[in-house]
Amino acid sequence: MSAPEGEPIATSLDLDSARTLLRRTPDVLDALLRGLPDAWVRENEGPATWSSLDVVGHLIEAEETNWIPRLRHLLAHGESAAFPPFDRFGFAERLQGLTLPARLDLFRERRARSLEALARMGLAPGDVARRGRHPDFGPVTLGQLVATWAVHDLNHLGQIVDVLARQHTEAVGPWRAFLGILER
Amino acid sequence: MSAPEGEPIATSLDLDSARTLLRRTPDVLDALLRGLPDAWVRENEGPATWSSLDVVGHLIEAEETNWIPRLRHLLAHGESAAFPPFDRFGFAERLQGLTLPARLDLFRERRARSLEALARMGLAPGDVARRGRHPDFGPVTLGQLVATWAVHDLNHLGQIVDVLARQHTEAVGPWRAFLGILER
Numbered sequence A, B: 001m002s003a004p005e006g007e008p009i010a011t012s013l014d015l016d017s018a019r020t021l022l023r024r025t026p027d028v029l030d031a032l033l034r035g036l037p038d039a040w041v042r043e044n045e046g047p048a049t050w051s052s053l054d055v056v057g058h059l060i061e062a063e064e065t066n067w068i069p070r071l072r073h074l075l076a077h078g079e080s081a082a083f084p085p086f087d088r089f090g091f092a093e094r095l096q097g098l099t100l101p102a103r104l105d106l107f108r109e110r111r112a113r114s115l116e117a118l119a120r121m122g123l124a125p126g127d128v129a130r131r132g133r134h135p136d137f138g139p140v141t142l143g144q145l146v147a148t149w150a151v152h153d154l155n156h157l158g159q160i161v162d163v164l165a166r167q168h169t170e171a172v173g174p175w176r177a178f179l180g181i182l183e184r
Helices: A015-033 A038-042 A052-065 A067-080 A100-120 A125-129 A142-166 A170-178 B015-033 B038-042 B052-065 B067-080 B100-120 B125-129 B142-166 B170-178
Strands: A131-134 A138-141 B131-134 B138-141
Touching: A015 A052, A015 A100, A015 A125, A015 A142, A015 B015, A038 A052, A052 A067, A052 A100, A052 A142, A067 A100, A067 A131, A067 A142, A125 A142, A131 A142, A138 A142, A138 B170, A142 B142, A142 B170, A170 B138, A170 B142, B015 B052, B015 B100, B015 B125, B015 B142, B038 B052, B052 B067, B052 B100, B052 B142, B067 B100, B067 B131, B067 B142, B125 B142, B131 B142, B138 B142
Parallel strands: none
Antiparallel strands: A131 A138, B131 B138
16 A cells, blocks of 8 residues: 555545544544643653643644634635734743643634534535645645644644653663654 | 753653553554544555554554563563563564454453553562563663553554654645654
C-alpha cells in the first residue's frame, strides 16, 4: 500500500475524510490525558515550550478563532481579502486557571460546535477547490484549509505524546537508545 | 513546573505511575484508529517502515514476549542471566491477515492480562531497584524496565500519529511550513 520512495499518496483530503479525523480528537485527548497527574500535564520541555495543558488551550483557541472563522471568510471573500491573522498564543491568558478536565470538556464542546457549523455550510465535494488568501502564503484552497485543520490535530497530538514521554527520559535508563521519541 | 534547561524532572517512574500510563493505551489506540479507512492504517512511510497496523502488531508481540516475560526473568535470575532477546519484527508473519479491529481487540486483551500479571507479582515500591541483565546494555533495573514499557507505548503512539499525518502532507499545501510533524 505504500507509495514509491515514501512519498505521500494523497494530494488532497476530501471533506468526509477530514471529518473522520476531526471527530475523533476529543476522544483521543480524553483517553491520553484525563486523569493523569497534574504535574505531568503541566510539565513542558523548557522555556517557550508547551505543556499538554497549553496544547489543549491552543486547540480550543483555534476552534474558536481559526478554522470555522477562516472557512467563513474564504466563502465570503474568496481571494479578495486575506484571512485575519490567528494568534497562536492567544489562549494563554484567556484560559489561565482552567484545569485540564475543564479544557478537555470545553474542547469537546467547541469541536462539536465547529463540526455542526461545517455541516451547515453544505459544502459540495467540488468546493475544496475554492480559493482564499492567507496573510503569509497568499492563495490557498478550502481543501487545504480543511486538511490543515485535521493534520493540525495530529501535529499537536504528537506534541503531547512527546512531552509526556520525555518527562521520563531518565527513568528508562539505557533503553533510551531504543526509544526514538526521546532522541529527536 | 518546568525543570531548568528543559531537563526531565523525574529520574524514576514509580510502578503506580507506570500503570497509569499503561492502562490507557488501548483506549488511546481505539480512539485514534478504530474506524479509519483501511488504506490509512495500512499506509507506511516507505520500505522498512511501519504502518499503524504494523505498530499495533508490534505492541501485541511485545505484550506477549517482552515485558512480562522479562520482568519474570529479572525476578527469577537477577543479573545472573541476560534477558532472552526480543524480536521486534516477530509479529509480522504471525499476525498476518489479522485486521486492525481484531488487533485492537487482541492488544486490549493482552494488555489487561499483562497488568493482571504485574499485579500478581505483588511488587513493593523498593523493588524498582532490583537488577537484571539486558543482552546489549548489561545491568538494568526493574524500574527502568517498567518505565520503558510505558514510554515504549508513547513512542509508538507518536509513530502512529506521524504516519497518519504524513499521508496528508500534500493536502495541506503551503501550511506544511507551520506543521512540524510533516517536516521532521
